[in-house]
Each structure stands twice: as structure tokens, then as C-alpha cells.
Amino acid sequence: MPPLANVLILAAHDGQTLDPATPAVVAAARRLAPAGAIHVLVAGLDCAAVAGAAAVMPGVAQVLLSDSATPNAETIARLLVAVGKDYRWIAAAHSLAARAALPRAAALLDAAWLGDVTAIDDGWLYRPVYAGAAIAELRPETAVTCLTVRATAFAELADATPALAAPTAPAPIITLPAAPADTRSTLLGRETAASHRPDLSHARIVVAGGRGVGSAEGMAQFGQLADHLGAALGASRAAVDAGFAPGTAQVGQTGKTVAPDIYFALGISGAIQHLAGIKDAKCIVAINKDPEAPIFQVADIGLVGDLFDALPALQAALRGTA
Amino acid sequence: MHILVPVKRVVDANVKVRVKRDGSGVETAGVKLSVNPFDEVALEQAIRLKAQGLASHVTAVTCGPAAAQDVLRTALAMGADDAVLVESAEVDDPGPLAIARWLRAIVAQENATLVLCGKQAIDDDLGATGPMLAALLDWPQAMSVNQLEVRPDNTLAVACDADGGTERLALPLPAVLGVDLRLCEPRHITLPALMRARKAAIRTVPATSLADAGTPPVRPRALLEPPPRPPGVRAENLPALIERLRALLALQAA
Numbered sequence: 001m002p003p004l005a006n007v008l009i010l011a012a013h014d015g016q017t018l019d020p021a022t023p024a025v026v027a028a029a030r031r032l033a034p035a036g037a038i039h040v041l042v043a044g045l046d047c048a049a050v051a052g053a054a055a056v057m058p059g060v061a062q063v064l065l066s067d068s069a070t071p072n073a074e075t076i077a078r079l080l081v082a083v084g085k086d087y088r089w090i091a092a093a094h095s096l097a098a099r100a101a102l103p104r105a106a107a108l109l110d111a112a113w114l115g116d117v118t119a120i121d122d123g124w125l126y127r128p129v130y131a132g133a134a135i136a137e138l139r140p141e142t143a144v145t146c147l148t149v150r151a152t153a154f155a156e157l158a159d160a161t162p163a164l165a166a167p168t169a170p171a172p173i174i175t176l177p178a179a180p181a182d183t184r185s186t187l188l189g190r191e192t193a194a195s196h197r198p199d200l201s202h203a204r205i206v207v208a209g210g211r212g213v214g215s216a217e218g219m220a221q222f223g224q225l226a227d228h229l230g231a232a233l234g235a236s237r238a239a240v241d242a243g244f245a246p247g248t249a250q251v252g253q254t255g256k257t258v259a260p261d262i263y264f265a266l267g268i269s270g271a272i273q274h275l276a277g278i279k280d281a282k283c284i285v286a287i288n289k290d291p292e293a294p295i296f297q298v299a300d301i302g303l304v305g306d307l308f309d310a311l312p313a314l315q316a317a318l319r320g321t322a
Numbered sequence: 323m324h325i326l327v328p329v330k331r332v333v334d335a336n337v338k339v340r341v342k343r344d345g346s347g348v349e350t351a352g353v354k355l356s357v358n359p360f361d362e363v364a365l366e367q368a369i370r371l372k373a374q375g376l377a378s379h380v381t382a383v384t385c386g387p388a389a390a391q392d393v394l395r396t397a398l399a400m401g402a403d404d405a406v407l408v409e410s411a412e413v414d415d416p417g418p419l420a421i422a423r424w425l426r427a428i429v430a431q432e433n434a435t436l437v438l439c440g441k442q443a444i445d446d447d448l449g450a451t452g453p454m455l456a457a458l459l460d461w462p463q464a465m466s467v468n469q470l471e472v473r474p475d476n477t478l479a480v481a482c483d484a485d486g487g488t489e490r491l492a493l494p495l496p497a498v499l500g501v502d503l504r505l506c507e508p509r510h511i512t513l514p515a516l517m518r519a520r521k522a523a524i525r526t527v528p529a530t531s532l533a534d535a536g537t538p539p540v541r542p543r544a545l546l547e548p549p550p551r552p553p554g555v556r557a558e559n560l561p562a563l564i565e566r567l568r569a570l571l572a573l574q575a576a
Binding site for chain 2: 108114116137182187261273282283296301314
């Protein structure tokens with residue numbers, strides 16, 4: 001084990017801004033290594049602004065900046081192998097990019113790999129398995145461990161961290177020598193699901209539709225309710241498969257994990273794979289015409305009835321924020 | 323193009339998983355075990371590529387005890403050309419890195435040029451096999467693949483789920499792809515195909531002959547039940563639902 005239990009955080013960013021979930025990852029890193037230093041790695045093209053944002057984040061001791069025109073999983077893994085041996089932990093938010101790069105790096109570093117860690121307590125790590133039907137309690141025994149953390153599970157911890165009384169100087173930003181880029185896979189194009197709605201993973205209210213919404217037009221009507229409430233729009237896999245909603249809206253074991261104050265499950269039967277993504281919702285409101293739908297076993301408030309009867313009444317009765 | 327499809331034997335997706343009382347794992351006695359659904363999609367895609375004349379051979383491989391052969395029979399019944407069991411001990415989970423090391427050896431033995439695997443297994447939800455195997459082979463990778471095209475120059479064009487949208491990538495062969503459920507719909511297995519698969523030969527390779535599994539990188543302590551969610555309430559009718567919703571703080575924001 002390295003003498004210092006330091007943590008390297010692989011920053012999530014879009015080239016201009018640091019992922020707003022980063023403070024939660026820093027909070028998780030502090031739990032992993034109470035006495036260690038926390039460094040942040042920013043990899044990408046012209047990411048000085050992102051590095052600057054990371055450098056002023058409380059708790060960050062150093063920022064490593066790597067200029068890379070092809071920050072794909074292969075290149076990121078090479079970069080992590082080059083710098084990772086100096087760290088006990090390599091952590092990131094549980095994004096698709098990190099889930100592609102970190103296990104790749106772990107194989108090359110002979111490191112343990114743990115995804116979607118939801119709690120850290122006295123050296124023991126906790127992560128859901130079987131779509132959240134069980135929680136594994138484990139401890140990695142390798143010199144280096146790569147892990148992703150569920151940012152929403154550490155958000156309260158991040159909020160509870162007292163702000164520094166006086167602003168301290170920003171952490172030093174160290175520019176790394178360019179890692180050899182792996183350009184074998186090339187990006188042909190990117191379709192970003194541009195949405196005027198809040199991001200699903202961070203939204204306070206989520207309106208989600210299932211197979212019961214019946215059509216893309218039906219889903220659009222629930223989109224209007226989402227807009228009225230200032231909510232994000234989610235969907236079950238059944239609704240995505242049926243073409244009612246894009247894949248980026250999918251919530252569940254294979255899609256996004258949400259943790260809103262209120263989750264509206266509309267016409268969603270509640271397969272275990274979907275429930276895996278909504279366990280952290282504070283209040284689940286379910287409307288379904290099938291009284292036997294499994295969603296009612298987890299719903300805090302349930303109504304057996306027709307969605308499209310309920311829609312205008314909900315929209316009229318609930319105060320809009322938009 | 324010889325395609326290798328690693329398949330994992332997992333508790334069937336339709337089974338309600340129960341944690342054993344002693345916390346040592348999940349109940350598997352009398353529980354149906356099946357091909358990991360993501361791997362089933364990978365198998366289907368491989369078999370379709372063969373049917374289209376784009377692949378020459380499809381080999382399914384699984385790692386586990388002798389009983390894990392049943393998922394290979396499923397793969398053969400779906401249309402895989404042959405199957406390899408990397409036989410390991412029943413007891414401890416060797417961890418994904420050991421499995422990736424065994425699979426690397428099988429890729430070399432079989433001269434495979436494309437590995438199609440599920441992007442994750444529904445038991446550990448780790449999503450490790452694809453990226454780890456790609457790393458050990460030093461092959462390019464694409465994960466969460468939901469569209470795949472083999473182009474005339476024998477390169478791959480794929481669409482992948484990405485953070486906030488979809489990415490389209492081009493990859494040369496050899497490569498490792500981790501597939502999403504949306505890629506294609508696995509076929510139903512016919513009875514005659516199942517009967518034929520029961521008689522087919524399965525090659526068995528001892529895991530110890532391929533690579534040292536090493537010490538497990540992770541020490542498990544217990545498998546815990548998730549905290550139960552307090553029981554909810556049923557609203558009698560729509561006005562009762564609205565009354566309850568109005569009482570929620572999050573819906574009172576102005």
C-alpha cells in the first residue's frame with residue numbers, strides 16, 4: 001500500500017464547466033482517506049477553465065491538467081496508469097465515461113474496481129448489487145482501487161462540510177506531459193439530447209412515464225406537466241424501447257439513478273430494474289390503472305386510475321414553478 | 323471475423339432475489355439461473371453477423387463450475403458454433419480481473435478478432451469484463467453499444483449511450499464491444515435447437531491452465547438487505563391524491 005492514502009479524482013466535465021456533482025465526489029474521497037491528500041485530474045482539450053474551477057474547490061490540494069484531444073476511455077486509462085500508482089484510490093462520479101475508463105485502468109494497474117459506491121464507513125465500502133435488491137459490504141485489498149461513487153449518496157455529506165472561514169489560495173495546477181493518445185477509436189459524431197429541463201440525476205422533481213403513457217404524444221403531454229413543475233422528464237425502459245422517449249431519459253438499473261424530492265411514476269409498472277434507479281427518491285408518487293402493479297409496493301402515495309384523467313387535474317391543482 | 327461471446331450465468335432476471343440470512347450471498351437453491359440478459363443480446367448480435375456473412379465463427383465462453391455449462395447449451399441452441407467452459411472452482415468469486423485474464427487466454431487460443439459481451443451483468447452490476455478484457459488485450463473498446471454496423475472496409479461503426487446523449491464511434495478490428503439491451507432482441511429458442519444443443523460437445527479448459535487467478539482483490543464481508551421503504555398510502559381518488567400532493571413541501575415552491 002502506498003505510504004500516503006491519497007485520492008485522485010477523475011473530474012467529469014463538458015470542456016467548459018466542472019460537473020456540479022464534483023463536491024460530492026470530494027466528500028466521498030474525504031471519507032476514503034481522512035488524512036490523505038485529494039487531487040483532481042482534468043483531462044480534455046483546452047480545459048484550463050475546468051482546472052481553475054477544480055483548484056478553488058474546498059478540500060482539493062492539487063489539480064493535474066492533461067491536454068488531450070482524444071479523451072476516450074483508452075487514453076484516459078493510459079493517463080491513469082501513468083499517474084495512478086501514486087494513489088491509493090482513483091475515484092470518479094458514476095458516469096458512463098468513468099465506467100468505461102476506470103475498469104480499463106484498473107486492469108492495467110492490477111487494481112480493484114468497484115462501481116456505484118453509495119456509502120463508505122471506517123474502511124468498508126457499500127455498493128448495490130442485483131439492481132439494488134442487496135447491498136454488498138466489502139473492502140478492497142489491492143494497492144490501488146478504482147471506484148465510482150453515486151454522487152447523490154454523498155451530496156448531504158458535501159453540504160454538511162463547513163465552508164472555509166477565510167478563502168485560501170487556489171490549489172496548484174500542474175500540467176502533465178501529454179499522455180500517448182489512443183486514436184484507434186474515433187468519434188464520428190455526438191448527438192446531445194439538448195433539453196431545456198433540469199438534469200435527471202440532480203432534479204428535485206422528476207416526472208416519469210412508462211408503457212402506460214401509450215405513445216410519444218402521450219409522453220409529450222407529461223412533458224408539459226414536467227415543464228409546469230420545473231421537473232426533469234424520465235422514462236422506464238419499456239417506454240424507451242417503445243420509442244416514447246429517448247434513451248437518455250431512461251431511469252433504472254441500466255439507465256440513470258435519480259434522487260429527487262418527488263418522483264412521479266406515471267404508467268410505470270415498477271419492474272425491479274426500474275426500482276433500482278429510484279430507491280433514493282424521497283417521495284414516490286405512483287399512478288397506474290393496474291392495482292397489482294409492483295410500483296405500489298414502493299410508492300409513498302399511490303392512486304389506481306387513468307393517467308390521462310389525472311393529468312389535467314394535476315396540472316391545474318399543482319402550483320407551477322416554471 | 324471470429325467472434326467470442328463471454329456469457330455469465332446469473333440468477334434469472336425474473337426471479338425476486340433474496341439475501342441469505344447469514345449474509346453470505348443470495349439464495350440460489352432451487353432458483354432459476356440463466357444467461358445474463360446483456361450477454362444474450364451479445365450472442366444474438368454475433369449470430370446475426372454470422373447469418374449476414376460478416377462473421378465466420380461464433381464461440382461462446384463462460385467461466386465457472388461444471389454446472390455453468392447450461393448457459394453454453396443456451397448459446398449453442400441460439401446458434402453459436404461452439405462453446406468453451408473455463409472451469410473454475412465453485413466456491414469463491416474470482417473477481418472480474420481474473421476472469422478477464424482467462425478470457426484473454428481464450429481470445430488468443432481462438433484467434434478471435436471481435437469480443438461481444440454484455441455491458442454489465444445483472445448480478446454484480448459491475449460492467450468490468452469488457453473494459454478489463456480490452457485493457458489486457460490492448461484493443462479499443464466501446465461500451466453501452468446500441469447500434470452496430472460492420473462497414474465494407476471491415477471496421478465497425480457503433481452508436482453508444484454516453485453521458486447526456488449518444489456517441490457514434492468508428493473502431494478498427496480487433497475490438498471489444500459491451501452491448502446494451504437496445505442493440506437487438508434475442509431470438510426464442512426452438513425445441514429442436516435445444517435438443518441438438520444438449521448433445522453438442524462443449525470444450526472444457528481448466529482455468530488454472532490459462533492464468534493464475536491471483537488473490538481476490540476485494541474482501542466481501544456481508545451481503546445486506548437494503549433498508550425497507552416505509553409503507554405508503556393509497557389515495558382513494560384523484561382529489562385525495564391532489565390534497566396529499568399539495569401538502570408536500572417540494573411542490574409548494576413558488
